Amino acid sequence: MKSVRVVVVGAGVIGFSTAVCVAEALPFCSVTLLAEKFSPDTTSDGAAGILFAGKFPDIPLERQRRWFKNSFDHLLDIAQSQHSPEAGVMLSSGWQIFKDVQADKKPFWSEAVIGFRFMTDSELKRFPEHKFGHAFTTIKCECSSYLPWLEKRFRKAGGLVEQRKVNSLQELSNSYDIIVNCSGLGSKLLVGDNKVYPVRGQVLKVEAPWLQHFIRDGDGKTYIFPGMHCVTIGGTRQEGDRRLQVDEGDTKGILERCSGLEPSIGKAKVLGEWVGLRPSRRNPRVEREVVQLQGRRVPVVHNYGHGGWGVTLAWGTALDALGLVRQCLHEMPLQAKL
Template sequence: MSESELKKFPQHVFGQAFTTLKCEGPAYLPWLEKRIRESGGLVLIQQIEDLWELHPAFDIVVNCAGLGSRQLVGDWQVFPVRGQVLQVQAPWVKHFVRDGSGLTYIYPGVSTITLGGTRQKGDWNLYPDAETSKAILSRCCALEPSLHAARDIREKVGLRPCRPGVRLRKELLVQGDQRLFVVHNYGHGSGGISVHWGCALETARLVSECVEALRLPVPQSKL
């Protein structure tokens, strides 16, 4: 950023300006689902407690259960990182602002401005905290004073499914003479949208390997 641009942020000694993309889940996810349906895909909504409930209807399962993988596949390395944000009406804000730590940010969207935020590791609380909301608004107003005039302020809380490392791998489950191939794809934390397309391509490659394995005869054990 130039010196004249930095004058707007007197509490910072340097900054960077760039153009990027913003993907909004409430619009993007229904679009993806529509593509699945239009290509002949079947969308079923049901609750399961064990992956074997999907067998024999399905030979390969892609597990994208996020935090649900704790109970579903017994992966207790998955943990929540709580995020609380505000969504406000401030249509005059046209550029995003994010401070050095990344905890304070202003993200313009199609219909609202998102103000954040928090990173509360291990916190399962889904209810907004009033003091946290006040702190978020105060920090964001320090970066963009015009937000003092923001209206229709709404609190939002979500849990990011974090893990020491993303679990993107295949696994073969066996029960007697039954086989169930599983491709795991979860634990992305707050970076899910950023890396989702690449992870999806790798998941598709692993599914292809599972398809090839299903075509092979089941090895017979010998005593």
């Protein structure tokens, strides 16, 4: 009999990464993942899924660096293994370009990626409006393949998966000993967090097999990310905007801006359009608390609010969440574990 019952709420890249970490590391726990939506209907599914990160204002840089490096190393192992095509994880080289020279020329994650360097003048020539840039090799993780692959890995570790909407933590309190909340934007209602808000992202998937290198404008609004089967181009960052329908004006703007960086985009066939709401927060919430639910004190571990950096930081924050679950276990009364 597995003694401690753990439930993970949320089936995006944060939820499944966390569920896999817990199920594989703690075989004496029975781990169930509950979610209303699964791949291909999660926000993670539309993510470009390329690894670099912005800086969060109130989280120690060392911790952010560790999140990035742990995620990068985990995905690099997959990219260099036989699982790469099934998991949708591949190496990707290219450029991040800026209209002005950055005060902080080297991002905090520069040591973790492969071959990071500043772009040469001759490389920058093709981007006349940009004065500075980074060249490096990173990883692209395509969640439409990666999430089903993680689910398989989770089930292999003994994990249970159930599709249902969780409206409150109260409904979980009698069935589980530890709750892990990876509900993204859902945390606004589930745990009453008003600090989490949507940032609308719209992207296009295009057929352009001749494009081999990613290009990302440093402002994060214009990008071209070649993948295994198509090229993702974008995008938008519309704070507080909850519209899930495709906006034709945005589509036109994306095609124009991306053609400005890569003229051949004009020749690419549009395969599809996608809109998603990034679960943003000033800082991701990766912490634990004890909540009073129906007369019981139940430990809750939170892991959500990564905004546009979910794929980038998923494995790193999942390992932190695993550490928090271990702390909950240490503090449990002995009879709960028996």
